[in-house]
């Protein structure tokens with residue numbers, strides 16, 4: 001394929017006024033090689049199933065320009081660790097093209113690591129290999145788990161040196177998402193008092209992503225409520241699976257409630273609500289159990305930026321829906337994880353006592369939940385659950401309570417456990433697994449990256465040939481803190 005004729009390319013964002021972006025050209029990296037190519041995803045867009053090696057590769061990697069693409073760096077702002085920063089924007093990424101898939105959905109194709117832009121500030125516009133691998137793996141792991149996320153189309157290694165704490169090599173991520181519009185886009189226009197642009201942004205967000213809001217009595221309010229709901233769903237999914245984002249700044253919050261901008265993220269190993277995965281998060285602002293509250297804080301910041309468009313009391317009502325929705329989504333998730341189809345009094349206490357038990361016993365969250373999904377295996381299966389806790393007495397008393405609760409269900413143990421295995425993953429992207437794959441990749445061996453992509457794309461399947469990847473982390477790899485430098 002040496003032309004772009006099989007792609008449906010649009011230019012919605014570049015048709016917006018100049019205040020929204022700067023035109024930029026990608027700055028090619030040296031000697032790029034595909035490390036990964038998401039063939040099944042690619043074919044949805046009319047792209048080849050195999051990594052392209054011809055002219056298409058050079059266009060997609062930003063090495064050769066084509067008039068069919070119109071690359072631009074988006075301008076946005078945002079609150080970083082609670083402090084407003086007006087100077088953000090795509091500092092090392094750019095929107096290369098908008099591609100339509102076979103469902104008629106438009107996705108942004110974003111190149112991360114493509115060089116300097118007017119928003120690069122002190123940065124070099126590059127992304128290193130290790131952080132590119134982490135983002136590729138985690139976005140595909142989240143997609144496999146069924147959690148809303150940006151996607152990865154492919155990634156390229158290069159010989160371009162990039163300097164962080166030491167010399168590393170630059171890489172390029174081809175990231176896809178229905179939008180790259182963040183809460184911080186609205187904040188930028190609000191704080192610079194560009195109210196016509198603020199309104200236009202809201203109009204476009206409604207037109208492109210929430211068209212049903214056009215028929216609402218108050219379309220802007222309906223848009224805000226949609227963002228609130230999507231965010232609540234995402235957070236409920238994170239908390240139920242044990243995902244810690246690490247940098248929930250408002251510029252890393254997608255207006256579609258998709259997990260966005262993977263940096264120092266982590267999945268919980270031992271159940272520890274106080275876990276802080278980001279090495280630079282000294283105050284624990286983004287620690288695991290703070291995420292629901294921080295999402296509300298971020299939504300409040302968004303609401304404030306929308307105040308020229310929506311009456312304050314209505315915004316407050318919209319915001320108030322967050323906790324209600326979050327509570328509903330989270331209970332739904334936990335009920336499913338415990339195989340409960342009915343709602344009964346005392347369910348919330350059952351969930352909380354489970355979390356308390358796991359925290360007190362420093363029990364691996366994913367392993368425990370998966371083991372609970374095996375209780376159709378008789379007495380030995382019960383023993384295997386108890387074996388995951390040091391304090392057998394508390395574990396046994398919780399398990400009895402749970403088994404009694406299961407008796408109120410219309411389903412058999414076999415049915416219950418089969419359903420539970422579809423929502424309690426056997427495989428998650430533990431940080432130590434990512435680290436081992438990166439260590440090999442830095443030696444030029446990408447086999448572990450590929451193996452992880454395969455395993456994590458179907459995390460609920462048993463995959464007995466890969467069961468070592470469901471093992472508990474070694475001591476060095478437990479509850480790792482990841483540096484923000486990427």
Ligand code: AMP
Nearest residue numbers: 088089090091092120123124125126261
């Ligand atoms: P992040 O912490 O990755 O969410 O990035 C925060 C801001 O810094 C965004 O505006 C990024 O585009 C920018 N940024 C991060 N890393 C770099 C880099 N190496 N070069 C230029 N800009 C960067």
Ligand code: MG
Nearest residue numbers: 251252260261
């Ligand atoms: Mg960011």
